[in-house]
Ligand code: SF4
C-alpha cells in the first residue's frame with residue numbers, strides 16, 4: 001500500500017525542471033494524439049541530454065503554484081491529462097514512498113489546512 005496519495009497532491013513531480021522523454025514515449029504520445037512523430041516532436045518536447053534519461057525533455061507551461069509544469073498537466077484538475085500515454089519516467093516514479101507527499105502531508109497537518117499547497121521554492 002503506497003504511503004502517498006496523488007489524488008490529494010498538487011503535482012510536485014510534474015513540475016521538475018527536466019522531465020526526460022524517450023523516443024518510445026514520443027511515439028506513444030504521437031499515437032495517443034493521432035499525429036505524426038515529427039509533429040509530436042515539435043509540439044511536445046525540446047532537445048534533451050541522454051544523461052538525464054531521454055533524448056528529449058518535455059515542454060513546460062506556466063503554473064500558478066510551481067512557476068512551470070509539464071505541458072500535459074491539467075492545471076484545473078491538478079491531474080495528468082495523458083495518463084494512459086504518459087512517459088516511462090512518470091510510470092517509474094515514485095517507488096513505495098514519495099518525499100514530496102511526506103512534506104505536503106506534514107505541512108498540511110502543521111497548518112491545519114487540508115487544501116494548502118506547500119511551496120518548495122524556498123527549501
Ligand atoms: S509528487 Fe508524489 S504524491 Fe504528488 S503527484 Fe507526484 S508521485 Fe503523486
Ligand code: SF4
Nearest residue numbers: 014070072073080090
Ligand atoms: S506526463 Fe503526466 S504524469 Fe508525466 S509529468 Fe506530465 S503531467 Fe505529470
